[in-house]
Every structure is written in C-alpha cells, then in structure tokens.
Amino acid sequence: MSNASDNCAVKIAVRERPVRQSLINSKESSVIGYHPNPNILIVEERPFTFDYVLSPEVTQAQVFEDLIKPLVKKLKLGFNCTALAYGQTGTGKSYTMGLDSTNIEGEHIGVVPRVLKEIFSAETQDKDNTENEPVFKREISASFIEIYNEKVYDLLAENSSEPIIAKGFRYTGGSRKPLTDINECHAILTQGSKNRHVRPTKMNSQSSRSHAIFTIHLRCILRNTNGEESIISSCMNLVDLAGSEGVRRTGHQGVAMSEGVNINQGLLSIGKVLQAMTMGSKVIPYRDSVLSSVLQDSLNLNSYLTLLACISPHREDLSETLSTLRFAQNAKQLKNTPQINSIIADIKKNAKIKQTPYKIKPLQNNIANRATPLKRTYSAINGMPVKSVIKSNTFCTPKKQRAEVNRCNQTEITSSKRPKLSNVAMNLPNMAQLESTHNRESLFNRSSDSNGSLLSLNISSSTAVDGLVNNNHNKGNTNFSPVIRKYMTELESGLEKKFIDILQRNLHVLMPPQTPAAATMAPHQTPLTQSMRQEIKSIMKEVLQDSPIKANAKCQLFNTSEDMFKVPEVPQGVLHPPKTSSPNMKSDERVSFTETFFAGVNTSDKKDLNKSIRRSRRISERFGIAHSVIENEFQIPSEPINESSNNTSYLRRSSRRSVLQRYAEKRNNGRLTTHKELDEIPAKSETSTKTPNNKKANKRLKDNNNSLISQICNSSSTSTNAKSRLSKHRKGVLELLNKGSLKEIQILPMIGQKKAFQIITQRTLHGKFKTWHQVEKLPVWRGNEWQRFSEANCLV
Numbered sequence: 171m172s173n174a175s176d177n178c179a180v181k182i183a184v185r186e187r188p189v190r191q192s193l194i195n196s197k198e199s200s201v202i203g204y205h206p207n208p209n210i211l212i213v214e215e216r217p218f219t220f221d222y223v224l225s226p227e228v229t230q231a232q233v234f235e236d237l238i239k240p241l242v243k244k245l246k247l248g249f250n251c252t253a254l255a256y257g258q259t260g261t262g263k264s265y266t267m268g269l270d271s272t273n274i275e276g277e278h279i280g281v282v283p284r285v286l287k288e289i290f291s292a293e294t295q296d297k298d299n300t301e302n303e304p305v306f307k308r309e310i311s312a313s314f315i316e317i318y319n320e321k322v323y324d325l326l327a328e329n330s331s332e333p334i335i336a337k338g339f340r341y342t343g344g345s346r347k348p349l350t351d352i353n354e355c356h357a358i359l360t361q362g363s364k365n366r367h368v369r370p371t372k373m374n375s376q377s378s379r380s381h382a383i384f385t386i387h388l389r390c391i392l393r394n395t396n397g398e399e400s401i402i403s404s405c406m407n408l409v410d411l412a413g414s415e416g417v418r419r420t421g422h423q424g425v426a427m428s429e430g431v432n433i434n435q436g437l438l439s440i441g442k443v444l445q446a447m448t449m450g451s452k453v454i455p456y457r458d459s460v461l462s463s464v465l466q467d468s469l470n471l472n473s474y475l476t477l478l479a480c481i482s483p484h485r486e487d488l489s490e491t492l493s494t495l496r497f498a499q500n501a502k503q504l505k506n507t508p509q510i511n512s513i514i515a516d517i518k519k520n521a522k523i524k525q526t527p528y529k530i531k532p533l534q535n536n537i538a539n540r541a542t543p544l545k546r547t548y549s550a551i552n553g554m555p556v557k558s559v560i561k562s563n564t565f566c567t568p569k570k571q572r573a574e575v576n577r578c579n580q581t582e583i584t585s586s587k588r589p590k591l592s593n594v595a596m597n598l599p600n601m602a603q604l605e606s607t608h609n610r611e612s613l614f615n616r617s618s619d620s621n622g623s624l625l626s627l628n629i630s631s632s633t634a635v636d637g638l639v640n641n642n643h644n645k646g647n648t649n650f651s652p653v654i655r656k657y658m659t660e661l662e663s664g665l666e667k668k669f670i671d672i673l674q675r676n677l678h679v680l681m682p683p684q685t686p687a688a689a690t691m692a693p694h695q696t697p698l699t700q701s702m703r704q705e706i707k708s709i710m711k712e713v714l715q716d717s718p719i720k721a722n723a724k725c726q727l728f729n730t731s732e733d734m735f736k737v738p739e740v741p742q743g744v745l746h747p748p749k750t751s752s753p754n755m756k757s758d759e760r761v762s763f764t765e766t767f768f769a770g771v772n773t774s775d776k777k778d779l780n781k782s783i784r785r786s787r788r789i790s791e792r793f794g795i796a797h798s799v800i801e802n803e804f805q806i807p808s809e810p811i812n813e814s815s816n817n818t819s820y821l822r823r824s825s826r827r828s829v830l831q832r833y834a835e836k837r838n839n840g841r842l843t844t845h846k847e848l849d850e851i852p853a854k855s856e857t858s859t860k861t862p863n864n865k866k867a868n869k870r871l872k873d874n875n876n877s878l879i880s881q882i883c884n885s886s887s888t889s890t891n892a893k894s895r896l897s898k899h900r901k902g903v904l905e906l907l908n909k910g911s912l913k914e915i916q917i918l919p920m921i922g923q924k925k926a927f928q929i930i931t932q933r934t935l936h937g938k939f940k941t942w943h944q945v946e947k948l949p950v951w952r953g954n955e956w957q958r959f960s961e962a963n964c965l966v
C-alpha cells in the first residue's frame with residue numbers, strides 16, 4: 171500500500187476483493203496485477219495509477235487508518251468530508267463501509283463503526299489534553315438515509331418504508347439521532363442496516379438495492395478564556411453506492427430490473443457530476459438524479475473526498491472492473507479546495523454581525539464559487555490563492571485549526587513558489603477583535619504584510635475615496651456611501667451581489683494606504699491615480715453593462731466628474747466609416763452593412779471592437795461578400811487587436827471554425843476526408859477558384875444562404891425611409907428564422923449552433939413565426955439573450 175499526503179483533498183483508492191467462494195476452486199488467476207510501484211495497478215497490461223492500491227490482503231483496520239482516519243481529523247477541524255464506495259455489485263462496498271449489519275464487531279468491522287469509535291475516543295482524549303483550546307460542548311448526531319428507486323427513505327425514522335423525498339424535491343436532510351456513546355451508534359447502525367432494501371442476486375446474496383448515505387454531524391462549541399463562544403459544525407458523509415450491474419448478468423426482471431436501471435442512472439449521474447467538477451463547469455448537473463441532488467452538499471469542491479473503487483479479480487467481471495477503474499481515474503482529476511465553511515455559516519448567528527448592512531456570505535460564497543479549477547489559483551485580491559483568502563478570513567479558530575490553516579497555506583505557497591503569505595494566516599483576528607469592531611469590514615481587515623503590499627484592506631485606516639466609502643469611526647460602522655447604496659437598491663439582486671463582490675475585491679485599489687498629502691485633503695479631493703481610474707472604470711463597466719442604471723449614474727456613483735470616465739480617442743487607422751465611393755461594394759450592400767455593423771459599436775473599446783470584427787466576418791458571410799472586400803471598405807483590421815496574451819481564445823475558436831467549415835464543404839462534396847487531406851484544403855476564398863468540386867459546393871451553399879439574405883439587402887436598398895427599411899429588415903431576418911436551415915440561421919449574430927437548433931425545434935413544434943413577438947416569447951432565450959440578439963441584429 172502507498173500513501174498520499176494528508177493534505178491532499180481528493181484521494182482515490184482501489185480495493186480488490188478476495189476471490190469469491192463459488193470460484194475458489196476454479197484456479198483462475200486474478201486479472202489484477204500489481205506493480206513494484208505501490209501506486210500502480212495493472213489490468214490486462216494496462217497500468218492505472220491511484221493514491222492507494224489495496225490488495226485483497228489489506229485489512230479493514232488498514233483501510234480505516236490510511237483512508238478514513240485523516241478525514242476524521244479534518245471533520246474535527248471543521249471541514250466537510252465525504253467517503254464514497256463505488257464499484258460493481260458484490261465487490262465489497264458495503265463490507266468496506268461497514269453498513270452491512272453483520273460486520274459490526276471483530277476484525278471485519280467496517281468504516282462507519284470505526285469512524286464513530288474514533289470520534290468518541292478522540293473526544294475523551296481531547297478532554298484530557300489541556301493544551302488544546304477547550305471544547306466547551308461537542309454534539310454528535312447521525313442520519314442514515316437510502317435512495318431506492320429514485321426516492322429517499324429515512325432509515326432511522328419510525329416509518330422507514332415511507333419515502334421522505336421523491337424526484338423533483340429538494341432534500342433537506344433525514345432525521346438526526348443524537349449520539350452520546352458508542353453503543354447508541356451500534357444501535358442506529360443495526361436499525362438502519364436492517365431497514366435497507368436488500369435482495370439476493372446472481373452476483374451477491376445480500377446485494378444492496380439502494381444507495382446508502384450515513385452522515386455524521388459534528389458541532390463543537392468552543393469557549394475561550396474570556397468566555398467567548400464560537401461554533402464549528404461539519405459533517406462527514408459515508409456513502410455506500412449500490413453496485414453497478416448489467417441486467418444480462420444479474421438476470422433480473424420486473425421490479426428488480428427497474429431497481430437496476432435506477433441504480434445505474436444514479437451512478438451515471440455521479441459520474442457526470444464528477445466530470446463537470448473536474449472540467450470546472452459552472453453548471454454541475456446535480457439535478458440529473460435524486461442521488462446526485464442529495465449528494466450536492468458533499469460532492470463539491472469545498473469538501474475532502476475519498477473515493478474507494480472496489481473491483482473484482484475475476485475475468486468474468488473484467489469489463490465492469492475496467493469501467494470502475496476508468497471512473498476512479500476520472501475522479502483523480504478533481505482538485506478540491508476545502509474550506510471551513512461551517513464557521514462562516516455560523517457567523518450570521520452572531521447578533522452583532524447581523525446588524526451590518528451587507529452580508530458576509532455573498533462574498534465568501536463568491537470567492538468559494540470562483541474556486542473552479544480554472545480560477546482557483548489566484549483570487550482577485552492581490553494574487554493571494556483563494557484558499558488562503560478564505561482561510562485567512564476565518565477567525566476564532568481553535569489552536570489546532572489555526573495551525574492547520576497555516577500549514578496548508580505554507581505548503582501551498584512553497585510548492586507554487588508564491589510570495590510568502592504566512593503572516594496573513596498568522597494574523598487571524600480573534601473573537602475579541604471581532605467584538606471590538608463588530609462590523610463587516612473586520613472580516614477583510616488583514617494586517618498589512620511586511621512588504622507594504624496591497625494586502626492591507628483595512629478600510630477604517632484608509633481615506634475614503636471620492637465618496638465611495640463613508641467612514642464613521644465614532645459609530646464604529648464603516649459603510650458604503652449613500653450614493654452607492656441608492657444605486658445598489660436599483661440593481662437587480664444578482665447584480666447587487668456582483669457589485670458588492672467587485673467593489674470589495676477592488677477595495678485595495680480604490681483605497682491606497684494613506685499618504686500625508688492625501689490625509690489633509692477632503693475625501694472628494696483625494697486624487698485618483700490613472701490605475702485607479704482604470705480600475706473604477708472596469709468595475710463600473712462590469713457592473714453596469716447589463717443594469718438599468720442611466721449612463722450618468724456612474725459619475726454620481728463615484729461622486730466624481732464625468733471626465734474620469736472619458737473614453738480615449740479612437741485609435742487611428744483602426745476602424746473608419748465606410749468610403750463613399752468604393753467600386754468594391756454596391757451601395758445597397760454598404761447601407762445594410764453599415765447599419766448592421768456599426769450598430770452599438772464602441773470603436774474606442776478594444777474588446778468591443780474585436781467583437782465587432784468577429785461580427786463583421788459573420789455579416790460578410792451573410793451578405794455573401796468576400797470578407798477581404800469588407801475589410802478594405804471599412805478598414806477593419808483583418809486580425810483582432812491583441813488585448814492581452816490570454817486573448818488567443820478567439821483565434822483558436824476562429825481557426826477551429828474555419829476548419830469545421832472546410833470540413834463541411836468537403837463533406838458536401840460527398841468525399842470523406844482524412845485530417846491530412848483536410849489540412850491540405852485551401853481556405854474558403856481560395857477553394858472557390860481552385861477546386862472544381864469545392865466550387866460547386868460553395869455555390870450551392872452560397873445560393874441557399876443568399877436567396878434569403880439578398881431579400882434583406884435588396885429591401886434595405888430600395889426604401890429610403892429608415893423606418894420602413896427597419897421593418898423590411900426585421901421581416902427579412904424573420905424569414906431567415908422561418909426558412910433557414912441550421913447552418914443559415916447560425917449566420918445571424920448571437921446565434922450559435924445550439925440556439926439555431928432550438929429555434930428550428932420550436933419552429934417544427936409550433937409552425938412558422940408570424941411576428942417577432944412570437945420569437946421573443948420562445949423559451950430559448952435566457953437572461954438578456956433576447957435583448958442582445960435583437961440589438962446585434964438591429965431589430966430594435
């Protein structure tokens with residue numbers, strides 16, 4: 171057996187079960203091979219690497235020591251933890267987790283009873299250990315539920331045969347039984363295990379037909395020498411998933427078969443959740459099944475996760491074994507960043523904190539939510555790792571907890587060669603500090619670091635910048651200015667959160683350390699540096715772009731003159747109005763193009779301009795004009811302006827798009843291509859002149875597109891009245907939506923493949939769209955998508 175660091179948030183282990191009794195005489199050799207490297211397992215000559223590889227000889231006690239005991243430590247420190255047993259039916263998941271009531275004592279005792287024993291024995295030790303910060307009170311409770319046929323059953327309830335939650339409802343928790351000693355634990359474990367749905371199958375005489383979740387809730391009330399109390403609450407989910415199974419092998423029919431289908435569906439949804447988490451998706455498909463929705467609070471990036479994949483040594487189980495190993499390997503990609511969120515959650519219980527106008531939770535959550543794999547590394551605050559920020563925001567931690575936080579921070583920083591931040595973690599405000607300030611900002615007040623870096627977010631010691639913050643030292647209450655508050659009430663709730671978040675993230679920029687000169691000035695006279703202006707501008711842009719606030723509001727918001735937001739002059743030679751007498755474009759084409767392209771384009775904004783350039787490409791396709799003509803005509807740069815090094819995504823997307831287009835053209839010609847051939851195809855404009863086959867395809871495509879599009883162009887040119895031109899244009903676009911193919915509809919700005927598909931589906935369902943109102947009411951638009959679509963297509 172190998173080991174992984176205790177600090178690693180995700181641990182993946184594989185355990186091979188012993189040979190089944192029924193096959194013991196077959197003398198068949200195991201399909202599982204072991205490598206000299208203890209982390210590597212070989213199946214059919216394919217190596218798989220895991221944190222722990224457990225052979226059949228590994229005992230239950232060793233499994234607990236290596237995999238679960240570290241989780242118990244984290245649980246006591248206030249982290250949420252999850253241990254998940256996954257694998258084929260009959261591979262020992264229930265045996266390992268200890269949820270099968272026959273193995274509650276002796277050497278075969280499983281994970282759950284061992285965890286409970288550990289918690290109770292640790293409690294006694296803690297009481298004896300005077301060095302630790304005193305735990306005034308510790309409350310342990312447990313809940314035990316199962317998910318059977320997409321319904322949740324409370325195994326500890328009196329009437330456990332009645333489901334408590336069915337699909338579509340949000341699970342809020344089963345009944346919690348308080349535990350005071352180990353005997354009570356055994357009693358509830360036996361009770362719950364007996365109530366589980368079990369059925370003998372061809373593979374396992376005691377096969378669990380449900381996913382079981384045993385949750386241990388721990389709530390510690392700490393009281394320091396001053397009599398101040400703080401609460402840590404955390405939970406540990408011990409999950410015994412039902413075994414994946416093929417109907418063919420279990421030979422099930424009827425109810426048993428539908429059980430199997432539901433089991434597999436639940437497991438599939440867990441796989442999807444883990445995959446979405448590893449990919450850093452914003453949307454995690456928790457709602458796909460009851461199992462994933464119940465595990466929503468434990469299967470996230472904020473908790474410690476140990477996955478135990480159970481496999482069989484038998485050749486007949488090989489495909490299931492490989493599938494389990496693949497599942498475990500995918501889960502290995504997870505990079506969780508656990509937090510002691512339970513303390514933060516408990517802060518709101520403090521009455522004094524409750525009085526503060528702006529909540530702590532949104533910011534904490536925002537930082538936490540940003541901790542996706544992509545964004546996890548740095549927070550917006552001074553490049554501090556998000557983990558450090560969150561941890562340094564925790565306070566009134568017991569000694570052990572603080573030491574743990576420091577250790578985590580230091581490990582992380584040294585490993586990534588970041589500037590030393592240990593003093594941030596060391597300077598955690600304690601309860602007394604909190605009491606003395608008892609305001610929202612105390613959470614963000616970090617002692618400034620020795621280098622005088624921007625770590626100092628101490629609002630009360632900074633000068634308020636241009637009315638942004640209204641300091642009132644006497645009242646001990648620092649707050650946003652009334653101006654900001656006024657506009658914040660106008661913001662939609664989602665935007666308000668975003669606004670607070672952005673402001674708070676940027677406070678260090680808005681409030682530089684007080685200089686002697688600045689101190690003598692009235693707040694509204696405090697000079698704004700160029701970088702501050704830029705920062706404020708970007709904040710405002712981010713916040714206000716979708717908001718209903720009037721344009722001049724931003725000036726009032728920052729109590730400053732309009733020139734702060736003055737846009738720089740249009741860069742020369744970047745984008746020019748159309749030439750009036752170019753032989754390249756027909757006048758009607760120019761009118762339509764100008765209308766479409768210049769609508770809402772802010773030429774001074776590079777980002778906006780780049781967007782427009784992309785749009786110009788789509789529009790040129792729509793008008794069937796070579797893009798080079800439009801580029802010449804309007805002097806649009808052929809490549810977007812480099813905003814920053816990370817702006818290559820556009821280029822990548824564009825090149826991918828062109829490859830796809832070229833591929834589609836080849837396919838239209840009825841020829842299958844290899845990638846090599848594909849690379850040899852010249853770009854679209856060239857193909858039309860060089861390859862006869864492609865020429866044909868191009869013509870066909872172009873004709874299709876342009877028959878509809880030309881109507882828009884022609885109609886625009888014939889009318890002189892702007893209003894009637896607009897209505898004709900709207901009609902033309904509507905016709906495109908009504909008649910266009912998937913590809914044609916995608917030509918429209920703001921319409922991607924998915925949206926085009928949705929529109930066509932709606933068209934098929936309900937018939938042609940007669941008015942724009944019908945289009946607007948389609949369920950395909952989310953948020954402000956409709957608005958953006960209508961603006962981009964000049965429909966308003």
Ligand SMILES: Nc1ncnc2c1ncn2[C@@H]1O[C@H](COP(=O)(O)OP(=O)(O)OP(=O)(O)O)[C@@H](O)[C@H]1O
Pocket residue numbers: 186187188226257258259260261262263264265266270374376377378379411412413414480
């Ligand atoms: N490592 C092991 N050592 C000893 N016995 C084991 C081991 N693993 C499994 N077994 C035995 O194999 C049998 C099946 O195990 P178990 O019921 O835990 O499988 P399971 O994966 O939970 O199956 P299902 O998903 O169908 O519930 C049990 O009788 C158990 O005692």
